[in-house]
Amino acid sequence: MINPKIENIYVDKKLQSKEICKRYIAKFPKAKLIPITSEEKDEILEKVSISKNNIFITEAKGDIFKPCPGTDESHICCQYWVINQVWNCPLNCTYCILQYYLKSPMIITYINYEKIKAEITEKLNSEPNRFFRIGTGELGDSLVYDNLNRSAEEFIKYFVNKNNAIFELKTKSDNVDHLLNIKHNGKVVISWSLNPPEVIMKEEPLSAKLNKRLAGVKKVQDAGYKLGFHFDPIIYYDNWKEGYSYLIKELFKVAKPENITWISMGSLRYPPETKDKIIEKFPKTKIVYSEMFRGKDNKSRYFKPLRIEMYKYIYSLLCKYGSKDLFVYFCMEDKDVWQQVMGFAPENNAHLDFLFAEYLYNKFPQMNIPKPIFNNYQNFITE
Amino acid sequence: MKISLNKINTKKNYFNYHYWNYQFHKLENSIINSGINNPITLLQKRNELIPVHGFRRIEIAKKLNLSEIPVKIYSDEKSAEKLFKESVLENMINTELNIYEKCKIIQILNTHFSDHDKYYWQKLLELPLDKKFASTINSILQFPNEWIEFFINKNVPFKRIMTFSKIKNIELLSKLLPLNIGLNKMEQMFQFLFEISQRDEINVKSILNNIDFEGILKAPNLKDKQDIVKVLYNKLYDLRYPLQSQYLKIIDEKVDKLKLPNNIKIRYDKTFERSGINFNINVNSKNDLHNSIKWLDKNRDKITNIIEKE
Numbered sequence: 298m299i300n301p302k303i304e305n306i307y308v309d310k311k312l313q314s315k316e317i318c319k320r321y322i323a324k325f326p327k328a329k330l331i332p333i334t335s336e337e338k339d340e341i342l343e344k345v346s347i348s349k350n351n352i353f354i355t356e357a358k359g360d361i362f363k364p365c366p367g368t369d370e371s372h373i374c375c376q377y378w379v380i381n382q383v384w385n386c387p388l389n390c391t392y393c394i395l396q397y398y399l400k401s402p403m404i405i406t407y408i409n410y411e412k413i414k415a416e417i418t419e420k421l422n423s424e425p426n427r428f429f430r431i432g433t434g435e436l437g438d439s440l441v442y443d444n445l446n447r448s449a450e451e452f453i454k455y456f457v458n459k460n461n462a463i464f465e466l467k468t469k470s471d472n473v474d475h476l477l478n479i480k481h482n483g484k485v486v487i488s489w490s491l492n493p494p495e496v497i498m499k500e501e502p503l504s505a506k507l508n509k510r511l512a513g514v515k516k517v518q519d520a521g522y523k524l525g526f527h528f529d530p531i532i533y534y535d536n537w538k539e540g541y542s543y544l545i546k547e548l549f550k551v552a553k554p555e556n557i558t559w560i561s562m563g564s565l566r567y568p569p570e571t572k573d574k575i576i577e578k579f580p581k582t583k584i585v586y587s588e589m590f591r592g593k594d595n596k597s598r599y600f601k602p603l604r605i606e607m608y609k610y611i612y613s614l615l616c617k618y619g620s621k622d623l624f625v626y627f628c629m630e631d632k633d634v635w636q637q638v639m640g641f642a643p644e645n646n647a648h649l650d651f652l653f654a655e656y657l658y659n660k661f662p663q664m665n666i667p668k669p670i671f672n673n674y675q676n677f678i679t680e
Numbered sequence: 681m682k683i684s685l686n687k688i689n690t691k692k693n694y695f696n697y698h699y700w701n702y703q704f705h706k707l708e709n710s711i712i713n714s715g716i717n718n719p720i721t722l723l724q725k726r727n728e729l730i731p732v733h734g735f736r737r738i739e740i741a742k743k744l745n746l747s748e749i750p751v752k753i754y755s756d757e758k759s760a761e762k763l764f765k766e767s768v769l770e771n772m773i774n775t776e777l778n779i780y781e782k783c784k785i786i787q788i789l790n791t792h793f794s795d796h797d798k799y800y801w802q803k804l805l806e807l808p809l810d811k812k813f814a815s816t817i818n819s820i821l822q823f824p825n826e827w828i829e830f831f832i833n834k835n836v837p838f839k840r841i842m843t844f845s846k847i848k849n850i851e852l853l854s855k856l857l858p859l860n861i862g863l864n865k866m867e868q869m870f871q872f873l874f875e876i877s878q879r880d881e882i883n884v885k886s887i888l889n890n891i892d893f894e895g896i897l898k899a900p901n902l903k904d905k906q907d908i909v910k911v912l913y914n915k916l917y918d919l920r921y922p923l924q925s926q927y928l929k930i931i932d933e934k935v936d937k938l939k940l941p942n943n944i945k946i947r948y949d950k951t952f953e954r955s956g957i958n959f960n961i962n963v964n965s966k967n968d969l970h971n972s973i974k975w976l977d978k979n980r981d982k983i984t985n986i987i988e989k990e
Contacts, residue, residue, distance in 0.1 A: 587879075592951075592953050593954065600921070600923055600952070602927060602952060603923055
């Protein structure tokens with residue numbers, strides 16, 4: 298991974314003595330530490346030029362724990378829950394819509410963990426028979442700065458004793474060394490977003506190379522963490538079959554199927570208005586010139602028969618080199634795609650949520666997950 | 681005061697932003713009848729008299745061989761900017777500036793009066809304020825005349841011209857202009873060309889060769905301009921979306937083989953996002969209904985074959 302640089306560390310004045318500030322200064326000695334008060338915050342941030350080389354350490358006022366927004370009801374979503382504790386990401390992947398729709402001019406890290414944990418506890422207690430999948434990688438990479446933020450440790454320690462939840466850290470980095478000695482009690486999934494080396498080189502140039510990510514996989518697997526993988530976004534290019542075949546063979550040289558909680562597939566998609574912004578920001582990328590059309594949820598997606606072909610191919614590789622017993626699901630696809638690729642489709646979002654819980658309940662009995670009951674899950678609606 | 685035309689250095693016309701002599705004849709008639717009433721503004725620079733305002737009147741005066749014309753001469757270098765801006769404002773009051781003129785005004789301001797209020801003028805001229813549009817302004821000014829006229833005639837907004845400005849060597853496409861293509865279709869064709877060139881890393885000339893652009897324009901069976909446009913558009917579409925085009929051809933062939941009765945039409949989502957096929961059956965009598973059901977039943981297998989297109 299190319300080491301991102303931080304130039305300015307803005308910090309809520311009352312938090313300036315926190316360890317996190319010292320860690321950032323130690324890592325980036327040339328960076329300026331700029332304490333600001335809540336009153337002057339908005340005015341100062343408005344004047345800051347948009348840069349991911351700036352970070353703002355602060356406390357969240359509103360809700361941080363939320364249902365994953367997913368997409369509209371024409372598609373099946375998995376009822377995942379997100380902790381939006383980090384906003385923005387320094388990795389600059391060409392396809393990432395965060396850089397086009399997050400209004401924040403910098404990376405924001407919220408560190409009032411007790412408030413966030415209280416939000417989560419309230420939800421977990423309100424539905425004790427439901428099994429929650431919860432992660433931090435929705436609005437930023439969970440681990441890219443985590444050796445400095447140390448947020449993962451806060452949450453891992455919190456989830457250790459929670460029977461009705463599993464916590465996921467999602468990354469494209471190899472920044473895992475600081476996690477290896479934390480007691481996690483098998484309640485934590487460390488997952489990687491994966492793509493073939495040529496896609497990483499062209500579209501994810503600041504993220505960790507494939508071999509580095511796989512080295513990270515090996516480290517956390519040896520430390521007893523559960524694994525997750527996200528083939529998302531799957532990118533179409535001339536030699537995509539060779540690329541994804543190589544990727545999956547390499548993956549299963551390292552990852553043991555018995556440690557894998559879930560694997561997602563999702564093809565490149567973005568709101569159509571993002572296209573011009575991608576071209577402007579990354580004039581060399583070709584991803585926007587594929588055959589893409591507006592889907593039922595108004596996002597641009599690959600031509601459906603092409604998506605299905607790619608999914609079928611990748612799914613067959615996962616079964617061949619991994620295992621037929623893996624839990625593979627789609628992120629934001631419709632029932633027709635599920636049916637054509639997997640031979641079945643969840644009835645609705647709640648059904649998919651149930652299928653996750655049922656799979657994990659059977660595969661990992663030591664997690665003491667409450668036995669999932671299908672009818673109950675029909676009432677567990679994530680909105 | 682009046683001076684002789686030959687004392688004015690009309691070759692130095694760097695303040696001239698006019699492209700379109702749209703009121704030339706009206707102005708010419710007015711000068712023939714009443715002479716030049718409004719003095720031409722000149723800037724004295726060393727020994728030269730350079731026009732700042734009144735370029736069209738100078739042109740007409742030349743044409744009419746007028747010996748002397750009324751002028752106002754300013755010698756202060758600083759007043760050039762003021763005079764130029766006054767000239768723009770006066771023209772804005774009298775007439776609507778076209779897109780070329782607006783871009784030219786911005787270029788003159790940027791070149792000669794670099795510390796002017798850029799945002800004010802871009803806003804006044806209804807041009808986007810974003811810095812990224814600067815390159816589009818320059819490319820519009822370099823378009824061949826026939827394309828500038830196309831944009832002016834169609835009153836194309838600045839942002840939409842950006843699609844056209846992405847294509848280098850736009851003159852290669854000038855043969856499209858006599859085909860009277862509407863703005864939307866023309867814009868789509870340019871978008872296809874741009875995207876194909878980016879995707880395949882080839883230039884527009886190669887794409888035009890691939891689709892046999894010249895051949896289509898001269899094809900004896902395509903006498904109607906609309907037919908030519910349709911063929912060109914479809915060829916570009918097929919090149920931009922080859923996989924989808926291939927699928928659509930297969931379905932079209934299957935639908936053709938069905939030999940649909942006149943009262944039955946088939947519709948389907950061409951992106952295949954929505955699966956299934958819509959049958960639109962127009963029934964006016966019991967007999968129509970009976971025949972339609974009979975036809976559907978008879979063609980059950982063929983129809984199933986189309987539904988399972990994917």
